[in-house]
Amino acid sequence: MASYSTDKIRNIVLLGHSGCGKTSLAEAMLFNSGAINRMGKVEDGNTVSDYDEEEISRTMSINLSVLPCEWKGHKINVIDVPGYADFQGEMLNGLHVADTAVIVIDGSAGVEVGTQLTWQMARRLGKPIVIFLNKMDRSNASFRRVVEQLRNTFDTTFVPMEMPIRNGEKFVGVVDLITKEAHTGTGKASQPPAEMADEIEEFRLQVIEYGAEGDDELMMKYFDGEELTEEEIAHGIRAGLRSGRIVPVFCGSAADNVAVRGFMNHILDAFPDPASVEVAAKTKGGGTESLKGDPSGPLAAQVFKTINDQYGRVSLIRVWSGTLKGDSRAVNCRTDHEERIAGLFSPRGKEQPHITEGAAGDIVGVVKLGDTHTGDTLCDKGKVLFLPKVEYPEPVYAVALTPKSQADSAKLGSSLSRTTEEDPTLRSRYESATRQTLLEGMGDAHVNIAVKRMASRFGLDVDLATPKVPYLETVARTGSAQYRHKKQSGGAGQFGEVHLRVEPTERGTGFEYKSEIFGGSISQPFLPSIEKGIKQVLDNGVMAGYPVVDVRAVVYDGKEHPVDSKDIAFQIAGREAFKLAFMQAGPTLLEPIMDLTITVPEEFTGDVSGDLSTKRARMSGMDQVMGNTVITAQAPLAEIQRYATDLRSITQGRGIYTMKLSHYEPVPSHIVNDVIAQAKRDHEEE
Numbered sequence: 001m002a003s004y005s006t007d008k009i010r011n012i013v014l015l016g017h018s019g020c021g022k023t024s025l026a027e028a029m030l031f032n033s034g035a036i037n038r039m040g041k042v043e044d045g046n047t048v049s050d051y052d053e054e055e056i057s058r059t060m061s062i063n064l065s066v067l068p069c070e071w072k073g074h075k076i077n078v079i080d081v082p083g084y085a086d087f088q089g090e091m092l093n094g095l096h097v098a099d100t101a102v103i104v105i106d107g108s109a110g111v112e113v114g115t116q117l118t119w120q121m122a123r124r125l126g127k128p129i130v131i132f133l134n135k136m137d138r139s140n141a142s143f144r145r146v147v148e149q150l151r152n153t154f155d156t157t158f159v160p161m162e163m164p165i166r167n168g169e170k171f172v173g174v175v176d177l178i179t180k181e182a183h184t185g186t187g188k189a190s191q192p193p194a195e196m197a198d199e200i201e202e203f204r205l206q207v208i209e210y211g212a213e214g215d216d217e218l219m220m221k222y223f224d225g226e227e228l229t230e231e232e233i234a235h236g237i238r239a240g241l242r243s244g245r246i247v248p249v250f251c252g253s254a255a256d257n258v259a260v261r262g263f264m265n266h267i268l269d270a271f272p273d274p275a276s277v278e279v280a281a282k283t284k285g286g287g288t289e290s291l292k293g294d295p296s297g298p299l300a301a302q303v304f305k306t307i308n309d310q311y312g313r314v315s316l317i318r319v320w321s322g323t324l325k326g327d328s329r330a331v332n333c334r335t336d337h338e339e340r341i342a343g344l345f346s347p348r349g350k351e352q353p354h355i356t357e358g359a360a361g362d363i364v365g366v367v368k369l370g371d372t373h374t375g376d377t378l379c380d381k382g383k384v385l386f387l388p389k390v391e392y393p394e395p396v397y398a399v400a401l402t403p404k405s406q407a408d409s410a411k412l413g414s415s416l417s418r419t420t421e422e423d424p425t426l427r428s429r430y431e432s433a434t435r436q437t438l439l440e441g442m443g444d445a446h447v448n449i450a451v452k453r454m455a456s457r458f459g460l461d462v463d464l465a466t467p468k469v470p471y472l473e474t475v476a477r478t479g480s481a482q483y484r485h486k487k488q489s490g491g492a493g494q495f496g497e498v499h500l501r502v503e504p505t506e507r508g509t510g511f512e513y514k515s516e517i518f519g520g521s522i523s524q525p526f527l528p529s530i531e532k533g534i535k536q537v538l539d540n541g542v543m544a545g546y547p548v549v550d551v552r553a554v555v556y557d558g559k560e561h562p563v564d565s566k567d568i569a570f571q572i573a574g575r576e577a578f579k580l581a582f583m584q585a586g587p588t589l590l591e592p593i594m595d596l597t598i599t600v601p602e603e604f605t606g607d608v609s610g611d612l613s614t615k616r617a618r619m620s621g622m623d624q625v626m627g628n629t630v631i632t633a634q635a636p637l638a639e640i641q642r643y644a645t646d647l648r649s650i651t652q653g654r655g656i657y658t659m660k661l662s663h664y665e666p667v668p669s670h671i672v673n674d675v676i677a678q679a680k681r682d683h684e685e686e
Contacts, residue, residue, distance in 0.1 A: 005359055006295050008075060011079070011274065011363065012098055013102065014104055015104065015121075020135075022081070025134060026048075033069035033071050033076075048348065066078070071267075076264065077362070079363075086442045088392075088393055088442055091118060100267075107138060110146045111146070116153070116627075116628065126244065128271075131158065133146055133252075134252065134253065137171040143251055147160055153626045157247065160203050162251050163203055171258060172184050174252065207237070208228055248270070277293055296322070298385060299322030299323070301320065303374055306374045312367065312368050314365055315366045316347055316365050329341065330380070333385065335376075344364055393442065395440035395442060398440040400436040400468070401462040401463075411458055412437065419454055426447070433470035433471065466642065469591060469637055472546055473547065475503075475585035480501045483498055483573050484497040484559075493563070493564035494564055494572075496526070496558070496570040497559040498522070498530055499577070502552070512551075513552075521559060522559070526567070533572060542583065544589065588667075589676075590665060592663075593662050596631075596632065596658070611646065612635065617639070
C-alpha cells in the first residue's frame, strides 16, 4: 500500500448500537475501494473486520479494527469498533484517534441506548459527529421519523444531507439535497422522481438555512435574502461540522451497498483532514505545546491499541505530528528508552501490508516494540512530547480466578499482564482481604471472552467463581482485656503479661498502636514485640478472617519476669490480649458500598428502581436525560456483584451503568451471623 500525504487522509470511527450495521458499512467501503472483491457478511463470519474466533462465533464485533480504503486518490482509515457496551474501551480508543465520529443508526430501530452512549462519548471528546442512517432497505425504515427522533433526543442541529428514494417498498438510492441530483445504483446522477419535489424542497430549505448557520458571512447573506450557491451551502456545512455546530445526516443500505459510494465522496469533500486538527501535548518541563498534523513537524506518534498473541506484540499507532519512518528509531517518552521501528505496516483487519512511512494523520502498525504500551507516545530524541491518554471507565464486573494446575499457576501472572495490557478496561489484582486473584471488566461477556482468549493464546486453564466480598473487621466501642503467657516445661521458660485496650478510630485511619506504660511494668524493648504480635492478627481478623481496620490498641499495664520474659512471650501475650479485647469492644463487620449511576430507557424506570429496593440500595437521584432515566444510588457490593446480568434482563439489554467504591459501612446486624458462618465454612474447605 502506498504512503499518503496528510491532506489526502481521512480518519473516521464507526460507532453505534450493537447490530446497527457498522461492520457491514466498513465492508461495503472496502469493496467499493477494490480492497476486497466480494462483500462478506457478519452472520457468515467472513468480514475483514471480524476475524477473531470469538467474533465469528458470536456474530458481533469485539475488537477495534482499522480498515484503510483507497478512494479517489485518498486514504480513508475506517475504524470499526464494537457496539456492545461491554467493549467501551475499544470505542474510546477508536474515538481518540479518529477526526470524525460517524454514528450509525438502524433506520428501522431509530435512536437506541447504544446511540446515546456513543453520542455522549463523542461530545465529551469534542469530535465532529455525522449520522449515517443504515438499513434504509427495511420496509419499516423511516428517514423522517428518525430525523425527528434525533432532534427530540439530542440538543443540536441535525442537517439532512440526503433523502431516500423508494421504488414501491424497495430502497433504490438517495437525493443529494445540495445538488438536488438523484444517485441510484447506476453510478450516474439523474433527476429525482417528480413526486418527491415538495419533500425535497422542504428538506433542502433546512439544508440552506443550517448551512448558512455554519458560517457567519453566509448567515448575513442569507438574512439579506440573497441566494446561496451550492458551493457556499457545502462550505457552510463543512464549517458547521468541524465546529460541532451542526450534525449532517446521511442515509443508505450497507448490506445492499446502496448510497455508500456517495457517502465516501462526502467523507473526502466535507470531513476534516488531519492537517486541520490540533492536539495539545505536554512537554518534559510540564508546559503545553499545540501540535498540528504537519508531516515536517516534531514526531508525536501514539500507541492506541496493543495486540498480544502467541507470536508477539503488535502496536497500532496514530501519527499526530511529524513522519514515522520504517527502519528508524524513536524514543518512548514514558520510559525514555529508544525503540526500533521495524516492520511498519498499514493495518487492515488481520492483514499487514508493508509501508515505508506514515505521515502525520495516518494510522500505522508496528511489530515487536520492546516496552511500549497503549497510551505511550513515541517522539524524536531531542523533542520529548506527551500526548493525552484515553480516560477509561471503572470496571463493574469481576470474576475470581483459580488456576487448575501447578503449570497454570506459573502462567497466571504473565497471561493476566499481557491481557490487561491489550485491553486497559480489563484489570487484574490480588484481593488480600479474600486472598483471591480477580479479573475485572465492563461486563460478563467482556470478562468471559478475556478468559477464553487467555486459554487459546497462552494455554491458561482457570476455574471461575463469583468473588468473595472483601469485608473488613473493626470495633464499635472501647474494650479491655489482659492475657498472661507462661511456659515452664524444662529449659528456659517464657513469661509475658499484657493489659490492653482496643478503641475505635475514624474510618480510614487503619491501625494505631500506643503505650501508656509508666513506671516500667513492661520494659521498653518489649513494647515493639507486643505490636508485632498484634499485627499478626490484623490481616487474618478476629471474627471471620477479614482484615482488621480503624482500631487503636493501647497497652496500659502488664508484668514481666527478670529471666523468662523475652520477645516471643510478649508477641504471644500481645496477640491474645488483642483478640480478647477486640471481642469485648463491639466487634463489627464493614462492607463495601458502591456508587451506582444507571441509565435506562424511561419505560424501565419503575422496574429498575423496584429491583434496587430488593438489593438494600439507597437511591439519591433520578433525572430525565435525552429520553432516558439516569438513576444515582448506593448499594452494598454483596448485593450487586452480578448487577450487569440483572440490569440486562430487566431492560432487555438496553440499560447501562457505572460503579465505583464509595466507602465502607457496618453490615446490618441480621446479616452478620450469615457472613461469619459462611466465612467459617470457606475456611474449613480451604
